[in-house]
């Protein structure tokens with residue numbers, strides 16, 4: 001059975017970094033898998049005055065840079081791309097965009113299906129949505145779907161204003177709010193792990209779990225993104241989206257079915273269940289910091305405030321750690337420790353569930369620890385108590401390890417390919433609904449407000465795993481970070 005989808009895809013920000021690095025290779029993956037075949041066209045739009053020929057060359061380069069080598073397929077794919085120079089703030093341009101889309105719709109026999117991809121600065125999202133409506137770009141036949149990149153708002157108020165603007169044009173079921181973590185295999189694997197294994201299901205509760213930990217560590221600094229990062233910080237850039245998505249998968253109830261509706265129902269409840277802190281409690285339970293200059297791997301790296309584009313007195317957090325709780329009775333009281341930051345020891349996203357210690361035949365035994373590696377490695381570790389070889393009653397810790405093969409990981413579709421494929425198939429499972437986002441922002445806004453009047457900013461050494469306060473956070477109750485990579489060459 002063919003899984004081909006017909007569509008005209010309009011890419012706002014067609015000359016941008018995201019389109020180049022991720023979206024064109026993702027569309028090529030869909031082309032190779034037959035999802036996009038004969039009946040599709042892509043219109044790239046941005047202000048610079050490119051020709052179709054030049055645009056097609058850009059697309060071919062992007063696909064090649066992503067490691068694809070099938071020249072014939074790349075050439076055939078790029079022929080479906082058209083460019084229109086367009087300033088999204090200028091209403092007149094939507095008229096020409098509409099004409100081009102209608103022409104390509106007919107030429108490729110698409111039947112009115114449209115995908116609008118907002119791959120540009122969020123300040124333009126409302127403007128584009130409003131013009132799509134006022135200039136009547138949406139078709140009356142086929143589907144009209146909107147993909148919208150993160151960040152979705154800066155706080156609850158701005159997210160609501162943005163949502164009001166786009167829902168003036170698109171219905172909730174036509175909106176696909178991207179969080180590319182939801183397209184990651186190992187994030188999705190948490191659901192299978194929890195709900196396809198009766199053994200884990202039986203112990204996923206406050207009686208058995210001591211703590212849950214989520215780490216999203218980046219080794220890089222702010223790089224060229226200071227302009228954006230200065231307005232965001234780690235809390236908005238990572239916690240508000242990726243950390244929260246992983247947290248929902250780890251704490252939500254079992255969905256009634258593997259359908260988008262059923263999964264969103266329990267996810268929304270997981271966000272509703274988040275234990276709300278007062279601002280005072282948020283100050284006690286969340287830690288922020290900025291990286292300071294250090295020598296890492298023999299190289300001096302600048303501190304955050306010394307980076308290009310960063311204010312010398314910046315109060316932007318490059319690291320956040322926190323202790324969160326859920327009011328879901330099944331997990332109430334189980335601390336959920338989260339941390340994320342730039343310039344940490346090593347890049348890794350991983351979650352660990354530590355089970356409670358036991359007492360029995362072998363005396364007091366430490367709890368088992370289950371780790372899911374999300375990126376760059378993909379796999380699982382279960383750390384257990386086991387009998388030492390050659391001895392009768394001596395225990396030692398053993399690691400049951402599973403790593404997906406590197407080749408298999410690199411052959412699997414990238415998150416963006418899976419997500420765009422989901423949109424073409426009309427599957428909203430792996431996208432954020434507004435009610436979920438609204439709850440997340442309400443939670444995050446309390447932390448932002450708690451920090452708003454604090455003009456002090458603790459630091460941590462670049463190449464470390466964050467400030468001491470992030471370790472102290474776990475001391476009550478005898479918790480500690482499971483993942484503690486050591487940097488052998490870290491110097492002052």
Ligand SMILES: NC(=O)c1ccc[n+]([C@@H]2O[C@H](COP(=O)([O-])OP(=O)(O)OC[C@H]3O[C@@H](n4cnc5c(N)ncnc54)[C@H](OP(=O)(O)O)[C@@H]3O)[C@@H](O)[C@H]2O)c1
Nearest residue numbers: 013014015016017018046047048086087088119120149150
């Ligand atoms: N890059 C990433 O890895 C990444 C990752 C996750 C999320 N995102 C999100 O993806 C979105 C795009 O990011 P990006 O990194 O691709 O940004 P970018 O490289 O700055 O690209 C911005 C695009 O918008 C176009 N543009 C700017 N002003 C315009 C206007 N007035 N009218 C029409 N086009 C205009 C630019 O082209 P012209 O200058 O030619 O107009 C360019 O194509 C953002 O929401 C970002 O947060 C990016």
